[in-house]
Amino acid sequence: xxxxxxxxxxxxxxxxxxxxxxxxxxxxxxxxxxxxxxxxxxxxxxxxxxxxxxxxxxxxxxxxxxxxxxxxxxxxxxxxxxxxxxxxxxxxxxxxxxxxxxxxxxxxxxxxxxxxxxxxxxxxxxxxxxxxxxxxxxxxxxxxxxxxxxxxxxxxxxxxxxxxxxxxxxxxxxxxxxxxxxxxxxxxxxxxxxxxxxxxxxxxxxxxxxxxxxxxxxxxxxxxxxxxxxxxxxxxxxxxxxxxxxxxxxxxxxxxxxxxxxxxxxxxxxxxxxxxxxxxxxxxxxxxxxxxxxxxxxxxxxxxx
Amino acid sequence: xxxxxxxxxxxxxxxxxxxxxxxxxxxxxxxxxxxxxxxxxxxxxxxxxxxxxxxxxxxxxxxxxxxxxxxxxxxxxxxxxxxxxxxxxxxxxxxxxxxxxxxxxxxxxxxxxxxxxxxxxxxxxxxxxxxxxxxxxxxxxxxxxxxxxxxxxxxxxxxxxxxxxxxxxxxxxxxxxxxxxxxxxxxxxxxxxxxxxxxxxxxxxxxxxxxxxxxxxxxxxxxxxx
Numbered sequence: 385x386x387x388x389x390x391x392x393x394x395x396x397x398x399x400x401x402x403x404x405x406x407x408x409x410x411x412x413x414x415x416x417x418x419x420x421x422x423x424x425x426x427x428x429x430x431x432x433x434x435x436x437x438x439x440x441x442x443x444x445x446x447x448x449x450x451x452x453x454x455x456x457x458x459x460x461x462x463x464x465x466x467x468x469x470x471x472x473x474x475x476x477x478x479x480x481x482x483x484x485x486x487x488x489x490x491x492x493x494x495x496x497x498x499x500x501x502x503x504x505x506x507x508x509x510x511x512x513x514x515x516x517x518x519x520x521x522x523x524x525x526x527x528x529x530x531x532x533x534x535x536x537x538x539x540x541x542x543x544x545x546x547x548x549x550x551x552x553x554x555x556x557x558x559x560x561x562x563x564x565x566x567x568x569x570x571x572x573x574x575x576x577x578x579x580x581x582x583x584x585x586x587x588x589x590x591x592x593x594x595x596x597x598x599x600x601x602x603x604x605x606x607x608x609x610x611x612x613x614x615x616x617x618x619x620x621x622x623x624x625x626x627x628x629x630x631x632x633x634x635x636x637x638x639x640x641x642x643x644x645x646x647x648x649x650x651x652x653x654x655x656x657x658x659x660x661x662x663x664x665x666x667x668x669x670x671x672x673x674x675x676x677x678x679x680x681x682x683x684x685x686x687x688x689x
Numbered sequence: 690x691x692x693x694x695x696x697x698x699x700x701x702x703x704x705x706x707x708x709x710x711x712x713x714x715x716x717x718x719x720x721x722x723x724x725x726x727x728x729x730x731x732x733x734x735x736x737x738x739x740x741x742x743x744x745x746x747x748x749x750x751x752x753x754x755x756x757x758x759x760x761x762x763x764x765x766x767x768x769x770x771x772x773x774x775x776x777x778x779x780x781x782x783x784x785x786x787x788x789x790x791x792x793x794x795x796x797x798x799x800x801x802x803x804x805x806x807x808x809x810x811x812x813x814x815x816x817x818x819x820x821x822x823x824x825x826x827x828x829x830x831x832x833x834x835x836x837x838x839x840x841x842x843x844x845x846x847x848x849x850x851x852x853x854x855x856x857x858x859x860x861x862x863x864x865x866x867x868x869x870x871x872x873x874x875x876x877x878x879x880x881x882x883x884x885x886x887x888x889x890x891x892x893x894x895x896x897x898x899x900x901x902x903x904x905x906x907x908x909x910x911x912x913x914x915x
């Protein structure tokens with residue numbers, strides 16, 4: 385028999401049983417949709433976590449205060465040296481005048497403070513370099529670099545030591561979030577996959593006698609397996625499409641709240657829309673692979689007649 | 690040619706289904722296997738399509754040892770044998786028409802052949818009007834006739850029927866037996882397991898009598914004597 389005809393028959397038979405077992409199909413699709421929903425949520429959660437970590441990291445910096453009267457070109461030289469370090473992400477130079485302006489702006493409601501500043505006559509603030517590291521655990525080595533002998537005459541203080549504890553703690557929190565996030569994602573994904581797999585297994589369990597009969601009537605294994613694979617793939621496709629259809633408005637509604645609550649500045653909805661086809665593709669891939677593979681494995685047991 | 694060579698099926702010492710059965714069936718023969726319930730008729734038939742494995746001995750179909758065929762290749766053997774199971778074993782989710790068509794699809798019949806033959810075969814067993822019904826909507830006798838139609842449809846070399854008239858009234862019974870004999874006349878080997886004395890005594894064909902797993906009689910024009 386030509387292969388095309390076999391494929392046609394197998395497909396037709398798969399579609400037929402899909403429709404005739406409407407309730408079973410619906411139940412299986414629901415469970416698979418939940419699985420894909422969980423996995424997509426984990427993906428989005430990961431995006432939020434990443435941006436949260438990024439935000440936290442972005443808020444941490446160390447400041448180098450230069451002694452009063454340090455010439456600008458000396459400071460620029462230090463800046464260049466620091467920028468050479470691979471650990472350094474960015475360096476921001478704040479002149480004493482800029483620092484003063486910021487200070488005045490920040491304390492404009494405190495006339496006493498401003499008065500005493502005016503009484504001082506000169507600008508007491510020092511030139512500063514604000515340094516950000518690529519990773520939070522790299523601040524120590526940057527601070528170490530700045531404590532070298534050659535910089536001693538120029539630098540008043542580096543505020544790392546005061547902040548070291550906080551930075552260290554943040555660093556371990558970030559590491560913790562990453563690790564536990566990965567483990568949690570893995571566990572939840574595994575649970576979701578197992579639930580979907582077992583649902584399909586149960587669906588096929590109800591057809592075990594039929595599979596036996598087909599074998600005894602002389603159907604080849606692929607002729608028996610084919611319709612179940614077709615149904616499995618169909619479950620996956622419909623589940624993926626359903627999930628996306630549900631998720632799109634949900635993310636749209638939840639996204640502003642998340643951004644507001646976590647102050648991350650990440651627009652989850654924008655991310656979702658931007659990566660829509662990639663996400664849908666992933667969901668389809670997960671759905672189809674899960675449906676087909678589960679069916680394949682589940683049918684195999686009953687082919688041993 | 691079908692050959693059972695010293696076949697035994699022993700579940701345990703209290704349950705011996707077959708013991709040292711040797712039997713040859715030539716192409717085109719009509720053989721009835723008779724015996725009381727529990728004599729081993731069904732087990733013997735199941736051996737031929739490798740649904741059951743013998744504890745000892747070998748079963749050949751055209752000099753191929755049936756039980757040496759790997760699982761994945763068994764389908765080729767089974768397509769050569771049309772089986773009417775004692776418990777029908779219809780596909781519950783398919784209509785009578787689809788059940789018969791399935792056997793033909795499996796045997797690689799073309800769509801035209803299926804469209805042409807399935808209604809014919811259903812008519813032959815008197816179920817033309819029930820083609821669109823699911824097994825659950827059919828009576829025991831109707832299911833049995835669908836099972837027979839399925840076994841016939843793809844024109845196998847051998848038809849193996851395990852109590853195919855067990856659920857039929859006398860009139861239907863004789864229709865089915867006449868049908869089997871007609872198919873046999875056209876060259877198909879027929880193996881019929883039954884405990885219906887009247888059938889056996891009327892058709893005057895070869896009878897193999899089983900008693901507690903042993904062949905106790907094998908006569909070319911046998912009668913039902915136990």
